Amino acid sequence: MSKDCGNHGEDDIRRTCRRFLAFLFFLALLVAVIALIVYLVLRPTHPRFYLQDASLRQLDVLTANASAAAGVLSTVLQVTVASRNPNDRVGVYYDRLDVYASYKYQQITLASALPPVYQGHGDVEVWSPVLSGPNVPFAPYLADALAKDVQAGYLILQVKIDGRVRWKVGSWISGHYHIFVTCPAFLIGTGGNGAPGANGLRFQTATYCHVEV
Secondary structure: OHHHHHHHHHHHHHHHHHHHHHHHHHHHHHHHHHHHHHHHHHOOOOOEEEEEEEEEEEEEEEOOOOOOOOEEEEEEEEEEEEEEOOOOOOEEEEEEEEEEEEEOOEEOOOOEEEOOEEEOOOOEEEEOOEEEEEEEEEOHHHHHHHHHHHHHOEEEEEEEEEEEEEEEEOOEEOOOEEEEEEEEEEEEOOOOOOOOOHHHOEEOOOEEOEEEO
């Protein structure tokens, strides 16, 4: 009799353990389903970025010589970049945004840090940093390409933004996400919408930027 009672006790423990594990599995499944529904309903759309203006103030190339393996490039470029949050229920914290310019994948200015800002639903932010790159080492083949572009009166620079963002839904704030923005800046010798700058080049027209989050 005592042996049977012991077996009944072990069976009760097993049943209790199975019920507890089943409850944990159901709870985990419920949390996963709720998280999926929230993600599908509130899935944030990445911010829209636009390059509104670019004013080339300086573009000087000192070509390489016998004592230097590469030339140097000095650039001063003021840009106006706008960002719009298209989400109806999701806000964006821009915790870090560094802006710089590049030519044919080579960075030609120092990174300029934009002030941190919170962007609410449908809000628009506009920044106009001055990007400068004094005496940046420049490969000879890039110097030749740049000289040909300037002579032809058509220059394409890339304005790039590298930063960190967070999403805000109600009182909930996400972790950090990396954001990378690329904006083509078309500069031409004649026509265009901007004022003439260095080498007579002026900004052609506002452009959409490619955004990766």
